[in-house]
Amino acid sequence: MTSFNNITREFSSFRDPAGQVFRDGQGVLLRRVNKIYFEQYNALMSSGLYDELIKFNALINHKELERNQDYILIQPEEIPFVSYPYEWSFGELKDAALLTLKIHRRALTHDLILKDASAYNIQFKNGRPVLIDSLSFDFYHEGEAWGAYGQFCRHFLAPLLLMANKDIRLNKLLSLFIDGVPLDLADKLLNLNIFNFFAWQHIKLHAKSIAKHETAGHCDNNKNLNIKISRKSHLALINSLIRGIENLKLKNIMTEWGDYYAHTNYSQDASDDKARIVSEFLNLIQPKITYDFGANDGTYSKIALKFNSQVVAFDIDPVAVERNYQAVKKLNNAMLPLILDLTNPSPAIGFANHERESAGERIRRAPDCIMALAVIHHLAISNNLPLGMIAEWLASLSKNLIIEFVPKEDSQVQILLATRRDIFPDYNLESFEEIFGKYFNLIKREGVKNSKRVMYLFERK
Amino acid sequence: MYFDPGIGSLIIQALIGIAAVCGGYFAFAKTKLKDLFSRNKDKQTESKNLNDDEL
Numbered sequence: 471m472t473s474f475n476n477i478t479r480e481f482s483s484f485r486d487p488a489g490q491v492f493r494d495g496q497g498v499l500l501r502r503v504n505k506i507y508f509e510q511y512n513a514l515m516s517s518g519l520y521d522e523l524i525k526f527n528a529l530i531n532h533k534e535l536e537r538n539q540d541y542i543l544i545q546p547e548e549i550p551f552v553s554y555p556y557e558w559s560f561g562e563l564k565d566a567a568l569l570t571l572k573i574h575r576r577a578l579t580h581d582l583i584l585k586d587a588s589a590y591n592i593q594f595k596n597g598r599p600v601l602i603d604s605l606s607f608d609f610y611h612e613g614e615a616w617g618a619y620g621q622f623c624r625h626f627l628a629p630l631l632l633m634a635n636k637d638i639r640l641n642k643l644l645s646l647f648i649d650g651v652p653l654d655l656a657d658k659l660l661n662l663n664i665f666n667f668f669a670w671q672h673i674k675l676h677a678k679s680i681a682k683h684e685t686a687g688h689c690d691n692n693k694n695l696n697i698k699i700s701r702k703s704h705l706a707l708i709n710s711l712i713r714g715i716e717n718l719k720l721k722n723i724m725t726e727w728g729d730y731y732a733h734t735n736y737s738q739d740a741s742d743d744k745a746r747i748v749s750e751f752l753n754l755i756q757p758k759i760t761y762d763f764g765a766n767d768g769t770y771s772k773i774a775l776k777f778n779s780q781v782v783a784f785d786i787d788p789v790a791v792e793r794n795y796q797a798v799k800k801l802n803n804a805m806l807p808l809i810l811d812l813t814n815p816s817p818a819i820g821f822a823n824h825e826r827e828s829a830g831e832r833i834r835r836a837p838d839c840i841m842a843l844a845v846i847h848h849l850a851i852s853n854n855l856p857l858g859m860i861a862e863w864l865a866s867l868s869k870n871l872i873i874e875f876v877p878k879e880d881s882q883v884q885i886l887l888a889t890r891r892d893i894f895p896d897y898n899l900e901s902f903e904e905i906f907g908k909y910f911n912l913i914k915r916e917g918v919k920n921s922k923r924v925m926y927l928f929e930r931k
Numbered sequence: 932m933y934f935d936p937g938i939g940s941l942i943i944q945a946l947i948g949i950a951a952v953c954g955g956y957f958a959f960a961k962t963k964l965k966d967l968f969s970r971n972k973d974k975q976t977e978s979k980n981l982n983d984d985e986l
Contacts, residue, residue, distance in 0.1 A: 488933075702952055707951050
């Protein structure tokens with residue numbers, strides 16, 4: 471029997487009594503399946519559903535380590551970087567939604583269902599969404615409605631509709647509402663009518679039904695409320711959700727950085743030279759894990775993939791991240807594009823402000839290389855961050871840093887200074903090198919051809 | 932179910948499910964009629980059943 475004395479519990483794993491996730495003394499991620507869930511777990515494994523989902527890369531793999539009358543111990547495969555739905559692009563959230571529905575649909579063929587439809591049950595592995603909660607399955611009983619339908623609409627459908635129809639940034643609402651966007655709020659923001667029939671029924675009618683019946687349980691003690699839905703209707707509902715979500719598309723919108731590389735001041739020569747320098751620097755480091763800050767559409771992030779590095783590409787612009795994700799899908803590469811504002815990264819949310827970790831805590835854990843290309847001037851000039859604070863912060867995150875200094879003479883910086891006073895006397899190459907030199911050793915420095923920008927490879931002191 | 936699904940969600944789901952089945956029959960009938968009058972009589976209605984190639 472495993473001793474559970476020297477374990478660290480994963481804080482977010484507390485809601486489901488079926489089992490808890492924790493780390494053992496060596497930091498290995500494990501999950502304990504409790505006795506009350508034995509039947510469902512055995513059904514998942516013996517019905518063929520587990521093997522089918524693994525075949526489609528839809529469910530996280532796990533090894534069974536121990537089994538006795540009190541518990542089953544499994545070791546799930548670890549996700550390289552945990553991300554949350556408010557950090558995903560439209561396409562990522564859409565694919566996560568479709569995966570949830572398709573897993574539920576396939577589970578039905580084995581007389582099983584997904585008992586919950588939380589967006590936090592989905593993570594991204596090798597550029598694709600995957601269900602990480604193996605204990606999310608329950609038995610299907612004929613006539614039973616899908617208990618997770620409301621949660622699915624809050625976690626996935628409402629934010630997708632808001633992003634597609636109102637504003638691409640509205641998935642941020644998921645960081646305010648940890649159990650998904652309330653449907654009455656989504657209804658008010660979307661202002662739906664019957665001509666958008668798909669959204670009207672799943673959001674507006676749904677919200678009205680919830681409001682009308684919210685006291686029904688208190689009055690009747692639930693004993694006489696026997697809502698049946700045939701398997702055929704159940705399947706038709708799921709298929710209609712799949713079709714409706716597949717048809718959701720972002721309107722063609724321009725954001726500040728969404729089309730950046732079509733309108734930069736880089737000549738093709740300069741762009742190629744920058745790529746060459748990045749490749750040479752990465753070759754010196756051979757990073758296993760690379761985070762690219764200000765990655766835009768991943769043009770330079772993908773260079774790290776050639777060194778078999780796991781790559782997470784962060785950018786503030788949701789359109790750029792979406793473009794990157796669509797390229798990841800098309801090229802079938804393993805990058806994870808995420809939305810992140812470096813000056814206001816996702817905070818810790820949930821119970822005790824600890825249930826979902828802050829972006830800072832997650833980023834600090836892993837990388838052996840950070841890239842910060844064409845981003846220093848946004849931090850220092852647009853956001854008034856002192857170079858010393860930027861250097862100290864970057865040094866706290868990773869041993870190796872590839873950073874591009876963009877001088878004031880550069881046209882992009884001139885645009886930033888066009889409508890404000892230049893209050894940045896220390897923003898110059900000499901000060902940059904002196905300040906960063908306090909936290910890093912300079913390994914290599916190279917100017918970008920046909921540009922005044924300079925690329926640096928630093929190693930933390 | 933370790934959380935409360937909500938009566939309102941269950942009710943609307945039942946209604947939408949019935950509507951979806953009716954809509955499905957209507958779409959099926961429409962496709963069959965189109966096939967009947969279509970020049971390409973060999974065209975087969977696509978099966979919507981799950982197969983081994985897709986999740």
